[in-house]
Amino acid sequence: MKVTLGNFIEGIEKGADTIFMAGGVGPCRFGYYGQIQRIIIEDLGYDVNFVIIDFPRYGWKNLFSSLKTMMGGKWSIPRISRAVTLAWNVLRFVEDLEKNSRSIRWKLKDPNQLDILVENCLKEIKKVESVAQLEEIKEKTFQDISRLDTIEKNNPIKIGIVGEVYIAQEFRVNFDIEKLLGNMGILVDNSVSTVEYILNFLPFTRSWEKEEAWKLAKPFLKRFVGGEGIDTVGSTIRYAQQGFDGVIHLYPFTCMPEVVAKSVVTGVGREYNIPVLHLAVDEHAGEAGMITRVEAFIDVLEMRRKQNVQVTPCF
Amino acid sequence: MKVGIPRGLLFYRFYSLWTTYLKELGVDIVISPPTNKLIIQHGLTYGIEEICFPVKVFLGHCYYLKDKVDLLFIPRVVSFSKNEYNCPKILGLPDVVRNLFHLPQERIIDDEINMRDRGIIGWRQGFIEIGKRFTSNIRKINNALQIAEEAHLQYRKKIAEGYFPDNLIDNRPVLANHPEKILLLGHNYLIDDNYINMNILDKINNIGYSVVTSDMVDKKKIRNALKKIPKPSFWTISNEILGTTLHYIQERDSTIKGFIHLVSFECGPDSLVGELIERWLKREKHSIPYLRLEIDEHTGEAGLITRLEAFVDMMKWRTETFESNLSSSCSSECSSGSSLSNIRR
Numbered sequence: 001m002k003v004t005l006g007n008f009i010e011g012i013e014k015g016a017d018t019i020f021m022a023g024g025v026g027p028c029r030f031g032y033y034g035q036i037q038r039i040i041i042e043d044l045g046y047d048v049n050f051v052i053i054d055f056p057r058y059g060w061k062n063l064f065s066s067l068k069t070m071m072g073g074k075w076s077i078p079r080i081s082r083a084v085t086l087a088w089n090v091l092r093f094v095e096d097l098e099k100n101s102r103s104i105r106w107k108l109k110d111p112n113q114l115d116i117l118v119e120n121c122l123k124e125i126k127k128v129e130s131v132a133q134l135e136e137i138k139e140k141t142f143q144d145i146s147r148l149d150t151i152e153k154n155n156p157i158k159i160g161i162v163g164e165v166y167i168a169q170e171f172r173v174n175f176d177i178e179k180l181l182g183n184m185g186i187l188v189d190n191s192v193s194t195v196e197y198i199l200n201f202l203p204f205t206r207s208w209e210k211e212e213a214w215k216l217a218k219p220f221l222k223r224f225v226g227g228e229g230i231d232t233v234g235s236t237i238r239y240a241q242q243g244f245d246g247v248i249h250l251y252p253f254t255c256m257p258e259v260v261a262k263s264v265v266t267g268v269g270r271e272y273n274i275p276v277l278h279l280a281v282d283e284h285a286g287e288a289g290m291i292t293r294v295e296a297f298i299d300v301l302e303m304r305r306k307q308n309v310q311v312t313p314c315f
Numbered sequence: 316m317k318v319g320i321p322r323g324l325l326f327y328r329f330y331s332l333w334t335t336y337l338k339e340l341g342v343d344i345v346i347s348p349p350t351n352k353l354i355i356q357h358g359l360t361y362g363i364e365e366i367c368f369p370v371k372v373f374l375g376h377c378y379y380l381k382d383k384v385d386l387l388f389i390p391r392v393v394s395f396s397k398n399e400y401n402c403p404k405i406l407g408l409p410d411v412v413r414n415l416f417h418l419p420q421e422r423i424i425d426d427e428i429n430m431r432d433r434g435i436i437g438w439r440q441g442f443i444e445i446g447k448r449f450t451s452n453i454r455k456i457n458n459a460l461q462i463a464e465e466a467h468l469q470y471r472k473k474i475a476e477g478y479f480p481d482n483l484i485d486n487r488p489v490l491a492n493h494p495e496k497i498l499l500l501g502h503n504y505l506i507d508d509n510y511i512n513m514n515i516l517d518k519i520n521n522i523g524y525s526v527v528t529s530d531m532v533d534k535k536k537i538r539n540a541l542k543k544i545p546k547p548s549f550w551t552i553s554n555e556i557l558g559t560t561l562h563y564i565q566e567r568d569s570t571i572k573g574f575i576h577l578v579s580f581e582c583g584p585d586s587l588v589g590e591l592i593e594r595w596l597k598r599e600k601h602s603i604p605y606l607r608l609e610i611d612e613h614t615g616e617a618g619l620i621t622r623l624e625a626f627v628d629m630m631k632w633r634t635e636t637f638e639s640n641l642s643s644s645c646s647s648e649c650s651s652g653s654s655l656s657n658i659r660r
Binding site: 040221229260262264266268280 | 365404407410411413415425
C-alpha cells in the first residue's frame, strides 16, 4: 500500500489530476486501500479526483460513474473496448516475454544481453498504438532472444516462486529475485501472473494450472482465504510434485492471506519434503540481507542434491 | 465424546451460543482456562512469527486442549453478517491449527458458517452440519439450535447492558459505575481477555472512568452511522469499530471523555481502520482525545500504565481548558480542524 501511495504522489507531482485505484470486497485488505489512500491524499492537501473502481456488489452505478470519470466525462463504448483490448494484449505480451527470458536465462553465456533486449522491447511497447504493431515487436524480440548464445548445461537447480501477486511480480520491490536467481544459473518458475490474477475475477477463465493448484491445496487449506493464499499453498504442492528443488515464498510483511498460507505451507513442506524459503518484504528489507538469505538457501538445495538426504529444513 | 472449545478469538462473542448448542446436543464440553502465561508460551512456540498476537494466544489454548479432548471446536466463521467477511486469519484458522499441530482432519470441527451470501440460511446450515456430527436426529438439532440462539440473544443483551463476558462466564464482580466514560474500541478478543489486555478494564475503572465498548452501542445506530461514509469496510468487527466511532463523533455524548483503541500488532484490518479513525478525529474542530494502544507478546504492563495515566492527564487538562473557555487552538490536535462535513464526503 505504501508503494502504491508513493506512486500516486509521484504521479500527482508530475501533474496528474485523476487517480485510479481498484477496490474489492475482501477479505484481503487490498479492497480497502483505496479508501484509506484517498483520505491520506486529501489530508496531504492534494486536490485530485480519486476514482475507485469497485465490484458490482456495491452497485453498478458506482462502477459506471467511475468509468465515466476515467473517460473525461464522455461515454464511448468503442473507446473503452479498444483501450481494454490493447491493454490486455500488452499485458499478455509482457508476461510472455518474462516467461521466455525466465526459461532461458539460466543457460545464457551473458545474461546482460538479455537484459538489453528486454529493455529495448519494453521501450518500444510504450509507443505501440495497435495490436498489429504489438505482434510485430513480439515476433522480433522472441527471435532475438532465441538467437542468444547459450552454454551447455544440464539439470539446473529448479526453484519455484509463489506468493502475493504484487510482490512476486514487481521486480523493483522484490529485488529482482528472478534475475538474481537466473544469473546464478538456476531455472526459475513463477507461479504468479497478473493475467491469471485478472482472469480469476471472471467466471470459467481460470487456467488448468490454477484449477489444479486449488484442488491440490484442498487437503491443507479448505477454503479461499483472500488474496493468493490458496494459490500459494497449491502451487507449492505442484512444484513439489514436479520435482522442483525448492520454493521461495514472497509476500509483503503482515499480509493476512499469505500469513495464513505460510502457516499452512509448514505442513506442506513436512508432507512433501520440499524446502520453502519465506521472504517477507517491507520498507526495511535490505537488498544485501535478502541476497545472503537466497544464497544460503541455494547452498542448502545444492547440498541436498549431493547428499540426497531426506531432511526437512525448517525456516 | 469430549469437545474442547479454545477460549480465544470469537469465543467471547459466541460463548453462550456455542456452549448451549453443544450442551443441548448432549456433548461433553471442555473450555480451556482463562489465558495465562503458559498458554501464551505454547502459542508463541507453535505460531509462526508474523501471525497476530490473538491468534498465537488461540494456538496456546488449542495446545492446552489438544491432548485432553477428542475433538476441537474451531468452526470456520467466514462471516456473521451479510455481505461482510471476517479477517482471513479467522477464515483459515482450522487449517492453521491443523497444520501447525499436525492434527488429523477428523479431530477438528471446522464446518463453515457463512452468512455472507445467503444470510441466516448459511448460518443455520453451518450449525446443522456441526450438529450432524453428533446426532442424526434433525429435530433434536433444530431444537438445540433454537435454544442456543435464544441464549445467544440473551447473552448479547446482557453485554449491551454493560456487562462484560468476564462477569457472565467467570462470575467476576461487576465494576463500579462512574459518570465519566471512556470509549474503548477494539476487537472482542482483546477487550474481553483480561490477561492479554493486562486488565485494562480494571485499570481504567480505578482511575475513575467507566468503559463503553462498541458492543454496548445499538446496532442500528452503528449501521446508520456507517451509511455516511462512501464505503464501509468488509470486516464485521472492524465495521462495528468504525460505526461506533462515527456515531460518537456525530452524537457528541458529553460524558465520553476520550477514545482508546486497543489494537494487536499486525492486525490487518485495524491497521487500516485505526488510521481512518485517527484522521477523522484530527479533522474535527474540537477533537476528542484518542489513544491507540498496540498490544503484542512483548508489551510490558508498566508501559501500558504510564501511557494510560498520561492519556488521562491529558483528558483532564483538556476538559479544564475547554470548560474555562480558553483559546481552543492550544492543542495540536485541533489546529487542523474542519467541520464534520468532511467525513461525509
